[in-house]
Amino acid sequence: MKTAALIWTWIEERFDVGELIAPLRSKTVPRHRFSIWYLLGGITLFLFFVQVLTGLLLLLYYRPSTQEAYESVQYITTRVQFGWLVRSVHFWSANLMIFMAVAHMFSVVLLRAYRKPRELTWVSGMLLLFLALGFGFSGYLLPWNTLSFFATKVASEVAGQVPLVGHALLVFMRGGEDVGGATLARFFSLHVVVLPALAATLLMLHLWLVQKFGMSVPPSVESHWTEVPEVRQEVRFFPDFLLRDLMAWCVILAALLVLAAALPAELGHKADPFAPTPFGIKPEWYFLAQFQTLRLLPAKIFGIEGELIGVFGFGLAGALWLALPFLEGRLGRNGSRWVRAAALLGMVYLGSLTLYAYFAK
Amino acid sequence: MxxxxxxxxxxxxxxxxxxxxxxxxxxxxxxxxxxxxxxxxxxxxxxxxxxxxxxxxxxxxxxxxxxEANRISAIPRERIPELCGSCHADADRIKKFNPALHTDQLAQYRTSVHGIKFANGDTKAAVCTDCHGVHRMRPASDPGSSVHPLNVAATCQRCHSDAEYMKPYHVATDQYAGYSDSVHHEAMVAGGDLSAPTCTTCHGSHGAVPPGVKSVASVCGTCHVLQARYFEESPHKHIFAMMNIASCVTCHSSHRIKHPDDTFVGTGPKAVCGNCHTPDEPAGETANGIHRRFQRLEADMAGAKSLLDRAEHSGMDVSEAQLELDQAGDALTKARVTLHTATLSRVTEDVNVGAGIVAKAHQAGEAALRERGRRRKSVLIPLIAIVALLVSLGAYLREIERGQLTTTGAKR
Known part of the structure; x- marks a missing residue:
């Protein structure tokens, strides 16, 4: 204890850390019946850090070439001490991160936390969610097994449906006409260089905006607090709220360990580009709803390719959702109700189509 | 210039x-x-x-x-083989068009059942144009040809499935129905394997004859080489010869040849051995012994596969053991071929090779599952530490929050 105090004093004398964290000591977080949802952002952030840490460990052994990718993952899983755990935690934290980010996004919509002055917080958060999906998509191919190979092949074919630039986009994604070594190389660089750089930048912006504007209080709570100021409650960010965050992270870390040990990430079989596409190939769960939608669309709608309309529809829906804080005002007095209805509809659509695709043959 | x-x-x-x-x-x-x-x-x-x-x-x-065009008239049927042969049996003439084309069709035809009957004045017997067509003849390699491997059976059945037409010859007319239901037809049509047998593969084309009792094994042995060789080494060979019964077709039938499975062997309800042998006699015991060995190896293979699959789905790498297990399947296939020796010791030898591989795969699967168990246990200590940390954090939070409610109703 004495040594720790000495070290702290040594640091304090030189860097004045106390002054640096002083704003955190005075920072408060509103406390009300919806406060639990504030934890989702922190959990997503924690999972991102787990991703970074486990990803760095995997990088020590992973080799991004068609000859060695599968074998290196096999080596990590079977030979490296606790390699299986690192890989499985990476796999599960990726899935949980996307799930938590989506849950965080819907909680923000339903609590109307995107409204002025937090428009840019919403936009940066949505862009981070898109990046998370990009991480999932690019990382899925890296083990170079049968499932990941053909899922990437099918998904890039869908991208090829985009009007005008579809073929160019497909070639850009694959690094050629087919999924191969060039695809693996660019997915790898995307996964470990491009996306992390973008995510780090956006994350800093997002966190700075959250610190700047503080936690949003839902309108219903806010009006109640205005009417009855005595019921207003706030807790200190440090240490009260941070302790709650830490407790949530502990729960998530425990869940990660249990999932990694009970349901470890499978290795599958090495991809064979000359093999036929396996029957019933499906993407990861977070793309299942879109995948099933494209499957359900008729081949032609008003003479236009159904898939084309589907891809265009997803793009339009994503763009509109991104611009949500700016569009709500244009929807008139009932704008917030429309947004809430759209969010509920979106949740039902994503949930039901995901389940449908999961159980469909 | x-x-x-x-x-x-x-x-x-x-x-x-x-x-x-x-x-x-x-x-x-x-x-x-x-x-x-x-x-x-x-x-x-x-x-x-x-x-x-x-x-x-x-x-x-x-x-x-x-x-003078009126002088062109249909060629009399009795002239057709000789007319076609006037070119197709002339090597000098044919080689100008296709040096690879055989010129023995007419000679072979004369030795065929069709040719012999035709020579004896039976003009109903098939001649060249009955199979090859008249004015739209295509090479046999052309899928549109009536003698392309995919079309041969349909061409033969035009006469051979016509009960009225075949009545004078007193031969069965169910060959095509049988063949259509056979493993050979399945390989040809469903599998797209043009080398799979059709009528002419076993009967010959121009020299078509039904294989005699003695030549059946030779015909089948053209493709099923090992089976035919093992049959030659089996006690069945001499007994079948003595009884004047054909070899392969006695157990496998002639046209309706089904894919044999292990129920074929032994004295059970579907087993062909039971047609001649009873369970109590030594040969019946041998047949049942072979059947039991096949079944056991098959069941052991399925068990090992299921174990390896379970380990694989648990994130364990068992690819090497899975590859080796495929070799057990090869050993079983070999044992099923060795079955044609009708010798229990030789079949057991092959089955034991497979059993050895299965045992190794089983061990690998069990080792993988033990490793899975160790892995699961290895996270228990960190898990307990996390839960302890969680409880401590909760207790600390409760302590620092206790009594912190301020008079304004807000917490400090």
Missing amino acids: GKSLLVLTFVVALGSSLARAQQTGACSNCDQGDSRVKAIAEEFAADIHAQNAMSCNVCHAGGGRGT
Whole structure:
């Protein structure tokens, strides 16, 4: 204890850390019946850090070439001490991160936390969610097994449906006409260089905006607090709220360990580009709803390719959702109700189509 | 000089084109021929002979223009084999068109059941055009040909499934129905394997005969080499010869040949061994012994596969053991072939090879599952530490929050 105090004093004398964290000591977080949802952002952030840490460990052994990718993952899983755990935690934290980010996004919509002055917080958060999906998509191919190979092949074919630039986009994604070594190389660089750089930048912006504007209080709570100021409650960010965050992270870390040990990430079989596409190939769960939608669309709608309309529809829906804080005002007095209805509809659509695709043959 | 050569080349090319057009199109272009002749001539344009610059009068000698066209008449059926043979048995002539083409069709035909009956005056017996068509003959390699491997059975069945037509010959007419339901037909049609057997593979084409009792094993052995060799080494060979029964078809039937499974062996309800042997006699015991060994190996393989699959789905790497397990399948296949020796010790030898591989795969699967168990246990300590940390954090939070409610109702 004495040594720790000495070290702290040594640091304090030189860097004045106390002054640096002083704003955190005075920072408060509103406390009300919806406060639990504030934890989702922190959990997503924690999972991102787990991703970074486990990803760095995997990088020590992973080799991004068609000859060695599968074998290196096999080596990590079977030979490296606790390699299986690192890989499985990476796999599960990726899935949980996307799930938590989506849950965080819907909680923000339903609590109307995107409204002025937090428009840019919403936009940066949505862009981070898109990046998370990009991480999932690019990382899925890296083990170079049968499932990941053909899922990437099918998904890039869908991208090829985009009007005008579809073929160019497909070639850009694959690094050629087919999924191969060039695809693996660019997915790898995307996964470990491009996306992390973008995510780090956006994350800093997002966190700075959250610190700047503080936690949003839902309108219903806010009006109640205005009417009855005595019921207003706030807790200190440090240490009260941070302790709650830490407790949530502990729960998530425990869940990660249990999932990694009970349901470890499978290795599958090495991809064979000359093999036929396996029957019933499906993407990861977070793309299942879109995948099933494209499957359900008729081949032609008003003479236009159904898939084309589907891809265009997803793009339009994503763009509109991104611009949500700016569009709500244009929807008139009932704008917030429309947004809430759209969010509920979106949740039902994503949930039901995901389940449908999961159980469909 | 160069210019003259060019003109000469042009004149020769034009002349030969006109001559060819005249040869193949003469009958269809003739304004005095009847419409039937024109239709035949048009059909003939797709014929391999027309494509080799032969015209109607190569077969229908005596044809000509104008009123002489009436002299063209149908070729009498009894002349057909000799007429076709006049070119196709002439090696000098045929090699000008296709040096790889055989010229023994007529000689073979004369030895066939069809040819012998035909020579004896039975004009119902098949001749060349019955199988190859008349004016639209295509090479056997052409999928549109009536003698392409995919079409041979349908061509033969035109006569051989016609009970009325075959009545005078007192032969069965269910061959095509049987073949259509056979493993050979499945391989050919569903599997797209053109090397799979069809009628002519076993019976011959031009020299078609039903294989005799003694030659059945040789016919089947052309493809099923090991099975035929093992049968030769088996006690069945001499007994079948003594009883004058055909080898392969006695157990596998002739046309309706099904994919044999292990129920085929032994004295059970579906087993063919039971047709001759009872469970109590030594041969019946051998058959049942072989059956039991096949079943056990198959069951052990399925068990090992399920174990390895379970380990694989648990994130364990068992690819090497899975590959090795495939070799157990190969050993079982080999044992099923060795079955044709009807010798228990030889079959057991092969089965034991498979059993050894299965045992190793099983061990690998169990080791993988033990490792899975160790892995699961290894996270228990960190898990307990996390839960302890969680409880401590909760207790600390409760402590620092206790009594912190301020008079304004807000927490400090």
